[in-house]
Amino acid sequence: MIFVLLFIGLAAALPLFGQQYRLISLRPNELTKVTEAEWWRLKQQNTQFLDLTGRYPTLLEPMREGQSVSVTLEKPVIVYNYPNGSEFHEKEVNSLLTDIDPSKIQGTLEELSSFKSRYYKSEKYLDSSIWVYSKLLGYALGRENYNLTVVNHEKFPQSSYILRIKGTNNSVETPTIVLGAHIDSMNLVLPSFLPAPGADDDGSGVVTLLETLRIVTEHGLSFPNDIEFHFYAAEEGGMLGSLDIFNAYFLQKKVVAMLQQDMTGYAAKSLRKGQPEHFGLITDYTSPYLNEFLRQVIETYCRIPVFETACGYPCSDHYSAHMNGFPAGMVAEAQREYWNPYVHTTGDTIDKLSMLHIAEHVKLCLGYVYELGEYSF
Template sequence: MRFPTCIVALLCASAASAGLVSEHSSQSVFEPNAQRLVQTAEGITQWISEADKLQLKRSGTRFMDITEFAEEEPITIDVNVTFPSNISFYDVASPLLANISIENMKTNLANFTSFYTRYYKSTTGADSSTWLFNTVKAIAAVDKSIRVFPFHHPWPQTSLIARIPGINSGTPEDRVVVVGAHQDSINLIFPSFFGAPGADDDGSGTVTILETFRTLVSSGFKPNNTVEFHWYSAEEGGLLGSQAIFSEYAKRRINVGAMLQQDMTGFVKKTIDSGKPESLGVITDFVHPELTEFIKKVVSAYASIPYVETECGYACSDHASAAKVGYPSAFVIESTFKDSNPFIHSTRDTIDRLSFEHMLEHAKLTLGFVYELAFANLAGEEE
């Protein structure tokens, strides 16, 4: 669907009269007629407008925006990885679980959702990524070996990477372990004018992995394999930020051994209201099967609630960008997909609808995932 100029003007006028235009919204850049190349399934692409992309999201159609890679030869990398058959480090890692702070997650999420929108093309989206960078940098300051740096894009909001170097760093044995979440938010009515607090999508995942990072760093964590925490920009635009990062990693032949995405970790009301047990939703489609089986073991060992298998479709979050270039990737969400948060992409995706106790379970999973793989021998036989 295209938005004619008159419709855009009407939306602007309606938003202003309703008091919904933020002081920053005039600095948000949404170009409804800009043409983008999107992929809605493997090998199925089409050129559509930015407005059409919004319509795809409204309809529930998932896609990658591959415009920046249209002229490039696809690059993939084969990483030989052997995942552990058993949980091996629970006795060492489990004391850290008590240090995960719900209060920290509440405070960080309150700050993160205070930005009117985190739309990746907006000035407030850029401001929110600066806030996140400064917060991560402050946590990492206790260990000079940890590098925290922005990954810049053509749009204002940057992605963010925090790298904890492993003992194996720089050797053929190193298998980089990545935990990811996306930091941007979007309002699907009109991104440049309507607020998008994005508390669950994906403020919850952002602060969940942030708190896991803090817990590990404050413990003096020194892994064997390099560990990276990623906060991606522009997931809502078609996985743009994570595609840029993993494409660059593939070009540089970086051996990412495992990637776990945390996108929406706090909404449980639909699950509880339907009489189902609270659980962690392990995505089983378009993921790496062996890594996913290992994650189930991590949930069983580290979390206080069980997992439930569920599916989310093609390109449903940033793990798809890792898989696109050949990296083993997986995704855990707050519930079954059909019981996930119905208020996302709107002004109603707010903190009061979330369970921080449930986010704590995601943080436990994330800590266990990192700890087990950080000390495992993941390097397979070289071909």
């Protein structure tokens, strides 16, 4: 077993927090200079953006407030082939699915959402991050093929975590399969003071990954390809944690697939509106080839249907991978119009979620890990 402490430092001439202005990206390949007050106004309106202040500090000073400039942010996404349904290992995967335990999912999520907040900028909420680390450490201890990496970020105290199951493929460039979720939560009114249980956003995604990891570990599985479980800090701050990681991965890793699990537990609105319980397959800023594979995994291993939906720019941490040229996808709890309306408030609590719905996401993740872990890229 190897433990690595990784510090990612971005060359920044100005502090990311506490400065008067920030550089954000509200649309692809464009940066806009905004005040911190405008930054918070956009957040409170649930406007999605990337915060790239730390990445482009030299652009900040000469720009005018409200000015936008064109910058090539997106790299061409590499195209890979993926297995089709006729190649799936149905017997092996189905044997894993029987071990999914909704009671374990609930217990884990109850623990995670019991912390007052997981706000990435506040040191007083780091106990929740330590809890995630301790869970991952429990899996990594005593297993030589498990590497646990702590990613410390330069501009905020919350860390990201990467648990890698090393592949048996001894090639120079082993393909890497990534599963991601974000560990932070945020109350948009007074984030430093008010509770943000974040049971769905994104506690549900975190426990989806933890339950997948539990089953993979208890079965003693290893694969030819590397499998990485990513737990990102500061998604609510503009994808800050995942941007640091995938910026560092560019030209260093062969990431052949990244699947984000962000909000996987809320099905009530779909059912209330007369819709079937379903997955929402994000079709914008994702890989259509990976999406087709994900659709086949769902149709093969899950009991609920999948419907396409758009999320907008940049949506969630999968965009950090997409921006750096890695094929990425996201499958959410439903089509966007049926998403949880309580996120970013004190009302994002576990009582509103379905553990059986989260279990369907675990099925997806187990199929994703097994089929891509075994595939020859």
